Amino acid sequence: MKIGYLAIPVAVVCGSLMTAGQVAQAPVGTLKIVSSLPRTGSANAQTNTIVNGIRLAIDECGGQIDGWKIEYQDMDDASPQRGNWDPTVEAQNANSAAKDKSCVAYIGTFNSGAAKVAMPILNRAGLVMVSPANTYPGLTKPGQGEANEPAVYRPTGKVNYFRIVPTDDLQGVYAANWAKELGVTKVFILNDRELYGKGISGVFRKQAEKLGIEIVGFEEIDSKAANYRSLVTKVKAKNPDLVYFAGTTQTNGGQIGKDLRSGGFEGMYMVPDGCFERAFIEAGGAENLNGRTYVTFGGLPPEKLTGKGAEFCSSYRSKFGADPEAYAVYGYEAARVILAGIANAKTKDRAGILAAVAATTDFDGVLGKWSFDADGDTSSQVMSGQIVRGGEFEFVKVLGK
Amino acid sequence: MRWRPGPIFIILALATCIPLLDQILPVELQLSEAVRGVFLYAILALGLNVVTGYAGLLNLGIAAFMAIGAYTFGILTCEIYPFQLGFWSALGLTIPIGALAGFILGAPTLGLRGDYLAIVTLGFGEIVQDVLKNLDVVTKGTQGINPLPAPTFGGHEWTADDEYKWYYLLLALLVVTVIAIRNLERSRLGRAWFSIREDEIASRSMGIRVERIKMIAFATAAAIAAMAGGLSASILSSTGEPSNYDFQISILALCIVIVGGIGSIAGVLVGALVMVGLNSIVLVKATAWMAAHGIGSQGNVLLSPNNWKFLIFGLALVLAVRLKPSGLVPPRIERAPQ
């Protein structure tokens, strides 16, 4: 931890020295980047790493671009009475960002439901929004959600929302394909009834049916239950090869893995990227997950990264004293694509920066080389499969293109 | 019950000024949007005050009626459903539908005593969330229903940019609710509520039809809460997801009523200002200020200001009832000593 404490002031001092050295005069002005993520309550663990990633990206550019000072504000879209994201607070954050003239970019949200609230507000304000975590397809892709999506999120008709994570419709398909390759013939599907889990389980189910995998059960769990022993009994009686849980660590992905083990289920267990974090292994217990737990993730895992990604890993490690998590990668990438947008913008205002971010092509990112398409989605379709072994995620193979 | 307009008028006058002040203040100090939340919770808590404050029935599931209001509003207005009503007619309909829901819950259970009733309302709150989540064919499950319309005046539909209009609309609806409840409070019905709260058996022997009176209290509270739900959905242009209306919201409403002064309208208003103000104004602005000035740290759990929010909220509750056990603004009719 000591390194972490020292590193922050050092980085700040270096940053200001660099600024002083490069541009003699005072900054031309201030550009503000805000993030709106649930910082109170159970999602706090994941959002901490996202914020770390964002801070790292901003520190790396010395806190300034072309003489413009880059400011960062970490907003909380959760409220103490809810202990989770709160639509009122999210709307409040979006409105205050929209009103703040110096604010030029909005990193968020964590929950797709929160994005639905913030997107129209920011769209009217012409503010670029980059999400490090939303995977609900309807936010960007026509025909994937309701009939009126995604047009309802773009009252001005312009695209201002971008995401750097592949959507659920990709991940569900790749996960099912991988299950087939692993020789699964019977699968029991679970989801956590959240937007994320429900979407991904639906896609997984469709693809599994297409591949001829028999679906022996489909259940929506109560993510606050103390244990899932009765569920495990139900699963065992159906005798599947694989249990697929579409959900996150927060919605008890670890506990299910653990209960499958202690309930005597011998088959495989597969989860999506909502569980691709150390906390999942910590919650599930390494001895319960080792060798039988498969995790899919949109992008390559940090330690497989080369070039930019490898640099990121080492600087993250030296700054925060821990290995970066998947979520940290997303946060870092979101901040970097915005910073690149600011650097490339012809005019350093909202419209200029929005245009520059939208024009992102062949971005040399931590997640590989990718571009934003016309809907605001990442072109990166690289997905990787991991297995839990020896209490760590171990890279198995690349799943997508 | 002499009409003493003092505090309410001062509050009202101050409330009217806030958007004007916002015009000249920097973004960080603007308050109108946060105060809007205070109004919304004040309406919700006024509803709860009818059933818990006046009739003395502890209700731990008021948020369920808010959810019913929000989803009713959503289904009646959203373009993906066949009804597609306008803002005012849909908001008007949330009131009878909320009352009906209150009636459905109340009818079989009002014979229950005190906390047995409380647990049933708590259970109802959970059931409503589950049903909204599970009947996704109708309610879109956790997706939420959006977009929802804002009020239209003279052919111009408001957007989020018209925030001061929203502010004054909520203020006006709050004032209307306060006047309506004040009239109820002083009516025959209001006196009947007080009477069953103080002594059910005595009231019964005086010829008050206790079950019916309780039922009306239940339905009134549900109707007001449903209206608050419809309003909140319209402001957000989305119903959010069912768990946005969970037990924690019911608890917040209850804390507003009790900390403010149970059974007192002015008390509920002050309670909403203090509780919601603490959560969504003071704590939000304070953490934003600390973050902007580099106070606090990510690495250490104790140094991150966000991690203190539960504790501060809890301490505020404990201290409030400790220092003012009968509320910040207690009602003028004191309850009989127990």
Next chain:
Amino acid sequence: MLDLDVFLQQLITGLSNGMIIALIAIGYTMVYGIIELINFAHGDVFMLGAFLALTLVGALGIEAWGPSGQVAGVAVLLVGSALFCGSLNWSLDRCAYRSLRKSSKLSLLVSAIGCSFICMNLGLFWGGVPMEVFAGGNAAAAPKDFPALIPQVNLLGDGFLRITPADLLVWAVTIPLMIGLTIMVKRTRLGRAMRAVAQDPVAASLMGIPVDRVIGATFFIGGALGGFASVVYSLYNNTIGFQMGTRAGMDAFTAAVLGGIGSLPGAVLGGLTIGCVRAMSDQYLELRWTNTIVFCILVLILIFRPNGLLGATRREKV
């Protein structure tokens, strides 16, 4: 054959889960019986007990004590957590509730809600303690793995039906506690004093019973049961987290009401009922409707038995 096994397995799961709920429910029902307070903080006191247990596991290195040493370790955890939760509950009464005895029941309720938030936040801080068992405290809010000191192996061999030492632990801890508690309330001086205060605090104090001390003792005992429950819960589920108190508290409070609030056997019956209904609904209906079914059954039972399953019919005084 499989069908019968499935049914029996669900019954075992339901009973084990129900026992844990019952143990927490007793804490609610005792406090409610004596001062008519729904002690919202009880679930969070229980949660802190689990954090203490996990801290003890790490600090004493219980995992390395070997199979028989671990059983002794469990005993240490039980005693430690019970003392801790009992004292904590007693302190809450002393600091936050006692001065409100004369005020309305609802201000007491709000005070308890406040304490619940405070305890929850303390749990969050506790999860951030830099300690090996908390995974270095890197993610304070994340759920924590609780080592399986009592192994989750099948005692019945390789068949479908499973009874694990963890199941046995749940029963071996809860049943004697419940019997002991019932005897204590029925037979001892303290028990009689507690019942007297519950009946009529004024009359009890006139008879020379130190009412505040008896109430304090009730809080201590209720909290201690929560402490036992927290260790049993942790060893059975092997995961703890700072928000686990909310759900556990809600289940337990429902159980207490279902059984007839204020009644000890009622709380046990209520807990077992809820545990079994949950398990059966999970198996034979859909998981997503389980909560709804539990509460519908609660409403139905209360309509026909307005004072819960075993609650005494209390006539309101005129």
